[in-house]
Amino acid sequence: MFVLDSRLQQDSLVLGDFPLSRVLLSKDANYPWFILVPRREGVSELFDLSTDEQAQLWKETTYLAEVLKDEFAGDKMNVATLGNVVSQMHMHVIVRRHGDAAWPAPVWGKVPAIEYGPGQVDAIRQRLRARLDDQYQEA
DSSP states (O other), X not given: OOOOOHHHHHHEEEEEEOSSEEEEEESOTTSOEEEEEEOXXXXXXXXXXXXXXXXXXXXXXXXXXXXXXXXXXXXXXXXXXXXXXXXXXXXXXXXXOTXXXXXXXXXXXTSOXXXXXXXXXXXXXXXXXXXXXXXXXXX
């Protein structure tokens, strides 16, 4: 049974689901920072997924990145799997802009996280709802 890692639960908000992945929003409002987590038990590495699931994760990742780059006027998309702290397989999809809080450095640990203000998360949900296709189901 799929259970979201407690650190991901603590540091992010559940937005919805693609066919394979749970879609999360990082609680750091410095950047439009999304996380995809394959809803599979015991998966810590990309190669733990079947070949078809790997292809599906990449399809969901690139689709989300393309939508986010356009929707949030990104200059560059950062897409990464690290898992040094959270071993559960997850894919970061981060919209980067020239002049953002960490530019051009990586986002991890560069500046303190900023909480979202009232209504900001709902606004992000509405923006995604308007842009993502029927493969996405909002939570």
